[in-house]
Amino acid sequence: MALRNNHYDVAFEELLRQQQIPYVSVDESKRALMNNASLKSMDFIVYSDQTHNLLVDVKGRQFPSGTGGHRWENWATEDDISCLLQWQQVFGDGFRSLLVFAYYVTEPRREAEHDHCHTIRDKTYAFYGVWADQYGSAMRQRSPRWETVWLPAAEYRLLRSPISHFL
16 A cells, blocks of 8 residues: 555555455656656556446545535546546556545435445445546636636536446
């Protein structure tokens, strides 16, 4: 297990270990150089029994999030999406890029709003995946300054699936 400071990455990695799913944890501290451009690494390469092996970037969010109680934060950076899609081309057939939204469920009464929750290290998480190419086709700009993108809630509900769908 790689040394990780992000509890969302740790939780996802622990989920993979619990379910005995083969994976490679990628060293995120080093960016790859491809065609003289720096390329952000994914977090995990996951070997799946489903159609594709997965190039995973974990996005951690609280549920509900913020003071307004918005539940389904799903923002990413433009760099996250473009790099995942480039990695998908590099790895080729048999691999597909996936954004995994790891929601730390901060209120026990909110667990019922998820298809399945996982307790990992005394915290409760719900994991959902969205194919990076589908996210990229539907994304909208959130902040030009921070170069972030997002999906409106209705679109996100259509594109996301519980993590069990991908593993």
